[in-house]
Amino acid sequence: MTLQDIQTDTPARDGTLRHASRNRGLFPSILDTIGRTPTVRINNLGPRHVELYAKLEAFNPMSSVKDRLALAVIEAAERSGDLKPGQTVIEATSGNTGIALAMVCAQKGYPLVIVMAENFSIERRVLMRFLGAKVILTPAAERATGMMATAERLATAHGWFLCRQFENNANIEAHRTTTAREILTDFSEEGLDYWVSGFGTAGTLKGVAEELKRKNPATQIVAVEPENAQMLNSDVLQPRLPDGRPARSHPNSRAHPIQGWSPDFVSIFAEQALSSGLIDRFQPVSGAAALQVARRLAALEGIFCGPSGGATMAAALEVAKTAPDGARILAMIPDTGERYLTTPLFDDVPVTMTAEEAKILASVPKPPRQRAQNRPDQEPVIPPQASAFVAAALADTDARVVMFGFEWCEFCWSVRKLFDLAAIPFQAIDVDSAELRKGDAGGQILRALFARTGMRTVPQVFIGGELVGGATEVLNAFEDRTLHARLAALPRPIRAQPVEDPLSLLPQWLNSAKGLG
Numbered sequence: 092m093t094l095q096d097i098q099t100d101t102p103a104r105d106g107t108l109r110h111a112s113r114n115r116g117l118f119p120s121i122l123d124t125i126g127r128t129p130t131v132r133i134n135n136l137g138p139r140h141v142e143l144y145a146k147l148e149a150f151n152p153m154s155s156v157k158d159r160l161a162l163a164v165i166e167a168a169e170r171s172g173d174l175k176p177g178q179t180v181i182e183a184t185s186g187n188t189g190i191a192l193a194m195v196c197a198q199k200g201y202p203l204v205i206v207m208a209e210n211f212s213i214e215r216r217v218l219m220r221f222l223g224a225k226v227i228l229t230p231a232a233e234r235a236t237g238m239m240a241t242a243e244r245l246a247t248a249h250g251w252f253l254c255r256q257f258e259n260n261a262n263i264e265a266h267r268t269t270t271a272r273e274i275l276t277d278f279s280e281e282g283l284d285y286w287v288s289g290f291g292t293a294g295t296l297k298g299v300a301e302e303l304k305r306k307n308p309a310t311q312i313v314a315v316e317p318e319n320a321q322m323l324n325s326d327v328l329q330p331r332l333p334d335g336r337p338a339r340s341h342p343n344s345r346a347h348p349i350q351g352w353s354p355d356f357v358s359i360f361a362e363q364a365l366s367s368g369l370i371d372r373f374q375p376v377s378g379a380a381a382l383q384v385a386r387r388l389a390a391l392e393g394i395f396c397g398p399s400g401g402a403t404m405a406a407a408l409e410v411a412k413t414a415p416d417g418a419r420i421l422a423m424i425p426d427t428g429e430r431y432l433t434t435p436l437f438d439d440v441p442v443t444m445t446a447e448e449a450k451i452l453a454s455v456p457k458p459p460r461q462r463a464q465n466r467p468d469q470e471p472v473i474p475p476q477a478s479a480f481v482a483a484a485l486a487d488t489d490a491r492v493v494m495f496g497f498e499w500c501e502f503c504w505s506v507r508k509l510f511d512l513a514a515i516p517f518q519a520i521d522v523d524s525a526e527l528r529k530g531d532a533g534g535q536i537l538r539a540l541f542a543r544t545g546m547r548t549v550p551q552v553f554i555g556g557e558l559v560g561g562a563t564e565v566l567n568a569f570e571d572r573t574l575h576a577r578l579a580a581l582p583r584p585i586r587a588q589p590v591e592d593p594l595s596l597l598p599q600w601l602n603s604a605k606g607l608g
C-alpha cells in the first residue's frame with residue numbers, strides 16, 4: 092500500500108461515508124488501517140462559547156500518530172531503493188516511532204533495531220520487543236542527541252537503513268497527504284479557526300500546517316512547547332552542523348514530562364515551519380498542566396491520552412479563553428494513556444482499594460461463608476491409581492525437582508521463572524493440562540497429593556521426594572539458601588545459578604494486595 096492509497100481511500104467531503112469506512116471491513120493488512128483517525132467534539136471540558144475538538148491519533152493500530160510516519164518512511168525508502176528486502180532498519184526514537192516501526196517492520200519482514208534513551212517509559216521498550224524489535228538503551232544523561240549519535244554509529248558500522256525521522260521528508264509528506272487532508276475533510280463545511288499541536292520531529296506540525304495554510308490562510312496555527320523548555324519560541328537559534336543536523340543541545344532545553352515533545356534540540360522541520368511563517372502563535376504549557384488536563388480528559392470526556400495530548404488540550408483551552416464566539420479549535424492528541432501506566436501520569440491512581448471503595452464493598456452484607464468442601468462425611472474417594480501416580484512421580488530419581496501445579500496459576504509461574512533463571516531442571520505436573528483433564532485424572536491426582544501432604548494449595552514443590560512447600564516457601568528457601576543445600580544434597584547434586592531478589596518473582600499484585608484493609 093502507498094500513501095496515495097490512503098488518500099484515495101478517504102472519501103472526500105462525505106462525513107457519513109468517511110466514518111462508515113474508517114477501520115471497518117476487510118483490510119489487506121494491518122498497515123491499511125493506519126490513519127483516518129476520528130475528530131471528536133469535546134463536550135464537558137471547555138468553555139461553552141467555542142467548539143472544541145480533538146483528533147485522536149490513538150485510533151491508529153499501534154495507538155499513536157507515529158504509525159503514519161513509520162509507514163511513510165519505510166515505503167518511501169522501498170520506492171527509492173534505499174531500503175532493500177530483508178535489510179535491517181534502525182532508528183533513534185522517544186518510543187512511539189519505534190513501536191510504529193516495529194509494527195510496520197513485523198508486517199513487511201524487516202529486522203528492526205531501536206535506540207532509545209533509558210528514561211522513556213518501560214511500556215515502550217516492552218511493546219517494541221513484543222513486536223520483535225531489538226531495543227538498545229542509551230544513558231538518559233546523553234539525551235536525544237546521544238541516542239541519535241548511537242543510531243548513526245550502528246547504521247554506518249553495519250550498513251543498516253537509518254530512518255532519520257528528524258530530517259526525512261517522508262515524515263512531512265505523511266502528514267501533508269494524510270493527517271492534513273483528513274482535517275480538511277472533517278472541517279470542509281464549517282472551516283477550522285485554530286489548529287493546536289506540539290512537536291517532536293515537527294513532522295505533524297510542519298506537514299499539517301503547510302496544507303491547512305495553503306487551503307485557508309486564516310486558520311491559526313498554534314505551536315505548543317513545554318513551559319520550562321521553550322526553544323523554538325526564543326531568540327536563540329539551534330546550533331547546527333552544515334547538513335542541518337543539531338550540533339549540540341539547545342541552551343534552553345530542559346528535562347520535561349511531556350514524552351515525545353521537544354527533545355534537547357529544535358528539529359529542522361520546526362525551524363522551517365517558523366521561518367516560513369506557518370506558526371501564528373506559541374502557547375507554552377507546564378508539565379503539571381499537561382498531566383492535569385490528560386486526567387481531566389479521561390474523567391470528563393472518556394478520552395484516554397498521554398501527557399502530550401493533555402498538554403495540547405491544555406494549550407487549546409488557553410486559546411479558547413480569548414477565541415471569539417463560535418470559534419472552532421482542534422487539538423492534536425498524539426497517543427494513548429496506556430503507554431504511561433508506570434509514569435507520573437498515574438501517580439495519583441491507587442492500586443489498592445481506597446477507603447471509599449472499601450465502604451462500597453462493605454455496604455452489602457458478606458455472603459455466608461462457604462462450607463468446607465471436604466466435610467468428613469463427604470471426603471472424596473481417592474482412587475488408588477491417583478495415589479500411585481503421586482508416589483511414582485516423587486520416587487522418580489530422574490525427576491529430582493518436581494512441581495505439582497496448574498498451567499494458569501500465577502504462583503506456579505513464579506516458581507517456573509525462578510527455576511528457569513536459576514537453571515534448575517524440574518518436572519512440572521500440571522493437573523489442569525488437557526491430558527490430565529481426561530476422566531478427571533488431574534482432579535484425582537490433586538486430591539491424592541493433598542491427602543499425602545496435608546497442604547491444600549498449589550504449587551507444591553518437592554526436592555528428592557521431600558516437600559519444600561508452595562511458591563513463597565520455595566522463593567524464601569532460595570533467598571536463605573536452604574534450597575541450595577537441598578539441591579546439593581541430592582544423589583546427583585544440582586548447582587543453582589544466582590538470581591537477584593527472588594521474591595520479586597511473586598505476582599505483582601501480591602505486594603499491593605497486602606495493603607488491603
Ligand code: PMP
Binds near residue numbers: 157290291
Ligand atoms: N507526542 C508523542 C507522544 C510523540 O511520541 C510524538 C513524536 N515524537 C509527538 C507528540 C510529536 O510528533 P512529531 O514528531 O510529529 O512532532
